[in-house]
Amino acid sequence: MSFEGPWPYIYIAIAGWLATDFWRWSGVIAGNRIDEKSEVLNWVRAVATALVAAVIAKLIFFPTGTLESSPLWLRLGAVLAGALFFFFGGRFRQILGIAAAIAFLAAGLAIIGA
Incomplete structure (x- = not known):
């Protein structure tokens, strides 16, 4: 098999599907x-919520990449703006x-x- 053109992507898609499909059906x-x-x-929901909160906190307080160049107040403001639109967004x-x-965040960086 040649790994040129679309073949690596097709291989990754099939391998990823095979590796995760069993677990998806088991969950269903x-x-x-x-x-x-x-x-x-209730425990599963609590753990899932805690993991999401931890990822968000890491992105806010210990950012990497492009987000690292933004000031803390801008990252906190983006979270606040997102939360307000989420809660009142209908x-x-x-x-x-x-x-x-x-x-x-984009406007602040600009x-x-x-």
């Missing part, structure tokens, strides 16, 4: 058997929250010239 099957109000599911709150945070 197990998820149908778990009571929505069970302690196990039906499209997720998209609005993400777009508002990105727009705030203004300060970073």
